[in-house]
Amino acid sequence: MKGLAPLFLGIFGTFAFSWIGLTVIPTWQIGHLNPESDEEGTDIYPRPQSGMFTRGEHVYAANGCVYCHSQQVRADYIADDIERKWGNRRSAPRDYIFERPVFLGKMRMGQDLANIGARAPAPEESPAPAAQGAPISSPPPSQAASPSPGTSPASAASPNASPPPGQRTGAASPSPGQMANTTPGGSSPAAPSAQTPGAQWPIQTAGLPPMYSAAWHHVHLYAPRSINPDSNMPAYRFLYEKRRIAGERSAEALQLASSDAPPEGWEVVPTYDAKCVVAYLMGLNQSHPLKEVRSVGGAPAPAAPAPAAQGASPAPPVGGSPAAAKK
């Protein structure tokens, strides 16, 4: 080849071709999506998050969670993500329009987290109607604490109401009746904390918080192998503080198994970063149906969204809506 010019043009052209094709054109196609809303304009999905959720995103990025956890649900005809109850439909581009950075992830040394917030157990008591307000389409950011089903052992005993099935991690199933606890994390204002009147500190029993509740996430981050001995997740102890109990035990203290528990008179509390990352996890919920994607399977999450807190959507028309079946 003689001459700089044709060489340079070719080098530039091949680069421009792939840049335009794989980044510019897709931006033109799916780079300016808006959230979907229903006719009344009240049920908007997805919603931009803020506050603790956003900070949680940073903590998630900083600690490299994306290198082991994915956040994308694949279609039912391609893979078995939905059969594993990791979602009730595949992920669509619209699910991610307000996330920055997007953690689609390429590795599953740990579970897929796209719907980890949807798998959280429902609070036992419905809040007062006043707290309902407009339908919530995706959990508001500060709702980090999904109060665990505190005071009704009977409900936990009922097989269908208990938190998600499949001790996937072979972990200890949440034992009923052991949790009169508030959940650490996400100082939620209003409703949730109002629902657990009289709950003081977590009861440090051999049991664990209900799976995928905020309290559970804290224990899982602090001591993953207390939940699943075979887990190879790092222990994020630096996100927690061990301190002396001053007066009363803190409402946020982690309820740890005896081997990880601090000595008598000490407690482990989450730092603000820990609370934020749990707030982020609790907000990961793609169960809201989208017109462009077919919903498959039963309830959006095995622990069906509570009447109050989750508000995933008004009864996702699983398989019932021709509109949903369009694409």
Place this chain on the structure above:
Amino acid sequence: MDYGEQADVQQVHAAVQREKREPRVGAEPLSIWLIAVYGLAIFFGGAYLGRYSGNFITGGLDPMGSPPAPKKAVAGGPGGGEQAELSPRDRGKKIYAANCQTCHQANGLGVAGQYPPLAASEFTNGGSRRMGMIVLKGLQGPVTVKGQQYGTAVMQPWDKTLTDQKIADVMTYERSEWGNNASPVTAEQISALRKELANHPESFVEHDILAAPDEDIPGGAPAGGAPPKPGEAAKPAAPPKP
């Protein structure tokens, strides 16, 4: 650092001396077999591109243009495929699972002291008006069902979160499940009830419910209490709003 002959490059060091000349290129022609390989690659690549691009539509997520029929029976659905054919009762079952099950339980028995049962309950099996009022506007305070008292929990109103069709479907389901055998409910009935209750802002208490007549909401219910058979839509109601 000693780099050897740094001072005097005239004395070219051994490595350079023994080097062969700089590389050059021969001009052999292309082998025909290689062209064949190119052809194959282009063919397969092009065919794949054409086949699986979802018709290049914007946002088309499925490689074949539309998702194939679900390969396994959808959980809770009688037969996958075209979902629009589900009966109201089947739709209602899904709505129940998504919204009501947490409290009233999958077996309809509720939780002692907190959530009243729906199975064999006088409200569920009675007229649809009382039941509709509860579902639409919610209920608080103590209530007695089947001789037991409940009331530590509060039932939220569903008028803003569920459409008429959905409420009708879930009520139809509840009224025909767990041994219940009451009349199905249609969206028009719920619509009418909603209008009636439009000015009633708060949730009801037991007193209000019992004050209402124990009748079916007037309008459009098929005769008899038998639930429609699966696959047979009760009434061509408006397509369920998402």
Place this chain on the structure above:
Amino acid sequence: MNTTEIPLKDPAVSAAAGDTEQLERAYIDASTRVPVLMFYTSAIVWLIVGTVLAMVVSFKLHSPDLLSGISFLTWGRLRPAHMNVMVYGWASMAGMGTAVWLMARLCRVTLRFPLLLATGAAFWNVGVLIGVGAILLGDSTGFQWLEFPRYVAVILFVAYTLMASWAVLMFRHRRGDQIYITQWYLLGAFLWFPWLYAAGQLMLFVVPVQGVLQSAVTWWYANNLLFLWFGAIALGTAYYMIPKVIGRPVYSYHLATIGFWTYALFSSWTGMTRLVDGPFPAWMITASIAATILTMIPVATVGLNHHLTMKGYFPLMRYSPTLRFTVFGAMSYTVFSVLGVLISFRSIASYVDFTQVSIAYTHLGLYAFFTMTIFGSMYYIVPRLVGREWRYGSLIKLHFWASAYGIGLMTLMLLAGGFLQGTNLENPTLPFSESIETVLPYLRGRSLAGILLTVSHFIFAYHFGLMLLGLGRTSTVPTFLNPVEAETSGGH
């Protein structure tokens, strides 16, 4: 093949012309001495750092309680630190060192202002150091392959401008009328890298794209870095080293041309194969898969070209370290590309997505292909810069075999383990933890491979250190891998 048949010089060249040529080369080598040695030294330091990080990362994956609970040693930070050190510290600097020397030689111009390149290298080092520190202290951006914070990107840009503009200028002032194959690849690499990096930074940080497009841009960037920056340098190097060492011309100009342009055209589209079945328009993913199929064209072309060039000269690999490493690298290019095609098909991807297989793929490309080729080039170039030969042939041998077995074992472990992991993941009757339990023994095997690689790199670093200190052999004969038989042979 009889060693006496290896020609010392091409007989067509007269003695006088040969001497001038040699003098010219000596001048060019002298001019590139400081910057290239600086690149190499920095690169090898980063190689050691990155290898140590790699060992900790590998061990922590199957023994998570090792050094746990410390923020800057948490696995999620060590892993991107390792990757960025290797990509921007080791691979980029070693690649630039080789590329600068090759450009100078092929353009037949001396490198003017070598101190500017050295400054650029220093800036680059600073950038990588700050970047890695930032990642360990919790300031990672969260985008894979682009974890360095924005302020580091600025430093890297400045550094790169200092380094690469001179390489491009050399090209502008080249002597001779033909542009050799290697120069195409290197010019491409020097231009593609800043465009790529700029596009990545622009679309992720300056004018951020929405939603899943961030992932698309990230993996477009990552794959293009692998192919258009690293791959181009490695292929260019192979196109120089192989014919140079054996003294034969490259087989076919036409093959080389087709190979270059199809490589540039198709490899740059393969990014989305890392995101098969993800939430993207299907055509994007399919286009990448189709492009991957089409990369079989350059793979076949380049492979054939190299093979036919080497035909009859394969026994030389017994003696020449450069040839051995380079041919290993060139063959790995084929293996790496074929693996890439296999794992991108949707039917197979559903089994290998989200498993260790993608790690195997990346390491095949960055190590077996790129790093081994660069090792070969370093074995060739360093003696010409320090005026000494490599001291111990045995150390070179050890380096080669430890690396070869190390990467071979690692690839095998991760492919097998990853595939089993994927099979378990696809079986919804098995709990998720089952897939992890299945892959753990393979991760331990990978750590074993890592030990081999660590040994190999420490040996190389030590050997290189000896050269830097002027402790190489003074000899007219190069250090062959099997010196006894080849003592009388010429030309290396």
